[in-house]
Structures are given as C-alpha cells and as structure tokens.
Amino acid sequence: MSGELHSAKQPVSAVLAGPYGHPFHPIVVTVPIGAWVSSLVFDVASHLVGDPSVLTAGSVWLIAIGVIGAVVAAMFGLLDLFAIPPGTRAFRIGLIHMSLNLGVTVAYAVNFVWRRGDYGRAEAVAAGPLTLSVVSVCLLGAAGYLGGKLAFRYGVRVAAETIQAEGFTVAGAPGR
Numbered sequence: 001m002s003g004e005l006h007s008a009k010q011p012v013s014a015v016l017a018g019p020y021g022h023p024f025h026p027i028v029v030t031v032p033i034g035a036w037v038s039s040l041v042f043d044v045a046s047h048l049v050g051d052p053s054v055l056t057a058g059s060v061w062l063i064a065i066g067v068i069g070a071v072v073a074a075m076f077g078l079l080d081l082f083a084i085p086p087g088t089r090a091f092r093i094g095l096i097h098m099s100l101n102l103g104v105t106v107a108y109a110v111n112f113v114w115r116r117g118d119y120g121r122a123e124a125v126a127a128g129p130l131t132l133s134v135v136s137v138c139l140l141g142a143a144g145y146l147g148g149k150l151a152f153r154y155g156v157r158v159a160a161e162t163i164q165a166e167g168f169t170v171a172g173a174p175g176r
Contacts, residue, residue: 023157025076029147031069035062036108036140040133046124053122060119063112070105077101080157090154093146100143107136 039062046052046059081098084091111132118126125133150156158164 023076023080025073025080025157026147026151028069028073028076029144032066032073032105033140033144035066035069036104036133036137039063039066040137043125043130043133051122052124053120056115056121056123056125057119059125060112060115063108063115067105067109067112070101070108074098074101074105084156090150090156093150093154094156097143097146097150100139100146104136104140104143107132107139111136 039059042055042059042062046055049055077098081091081094084094111129114129114132115125151158
C-alpha cells in the first residue's frame, strides 16, 4: 500500500475522528440526513392533511436537529479530510463533498429562520421553504454520492484490503 493511501486510511486522531477502520463521520451523518429527509416528508404531508400544524412544527424541529447534527458531522468530516494527502483526486472530491454539505447546511439554516415566523400556524408549508427543502435534499444526495465515492472507491478511512480479508476467512477451513 502506498504511503499516501495508507495515510488516508489512518485517523488524524483516533480519539477525535474514530479508530482505524471505524470513523465517526459516517455514523454521525445519519442524523442530519434522516432529519432533513423526514422534514421534507413532513412538508409534503402538510399539504395532504386537514390540520398541518403538527407536521409543519415537526418539520421545523427536524430542520434544527439536522443543522446541529450537520455541524457535528462536519467536525468529524474535517478531521477525515485532513488525513487525505492534498493534491490528490480524493482530496479534491473531499473538498467538493465538504462544500456541498456546507451549502446544504447553510440552506437549511436559512430555511429554519424563514419558517420561524410561520411557526405554530395551521397552514401547510409555503411553496418557497418547500422548494428550498427539495433543492437541499437533492444537493445532499449529490454530496452523499461523493462521500460514498471517497469511502467505497478510494477507501478513505476504510481498513486496508488485507485487514478486510479477515472477514472472509472461513473458520476451520483447510490452509487457513
């Protein structure tokens, strides 16, 4: 394994970023992804029910939870980015991944502020905030695709193949 590839698999700090082969960033990103996708479901559902106030209020809370979760995930992600050697294709993709996610986080923070004035009203989510949520979830999907490419194509913060092979060894098999 080349030195650059080896360094991209090792944590900058195992205590802060997660141990070798088990980074914290992919665990924590489930919070904003789940919260924001759920908020979009609530937004759409607010147009389908008689009293949308619970759904619109829930959506605002989910957006706030997602923004907080995204800030935490970004801290872990930044530590993982520091492990990638600058100038590499993986580093460039990491920068794009980070930029898209920061843009989505800002969009949802704006969306939260935008909705505060309507909080508690018995109306469906307005077209503007709903459109911003749809666009944000689409960008979140693109950022997630790039994050998956970093992990599954380039092996950033993933255990080396020799270590992964341990999981496919049959116990008690001849020659093993």
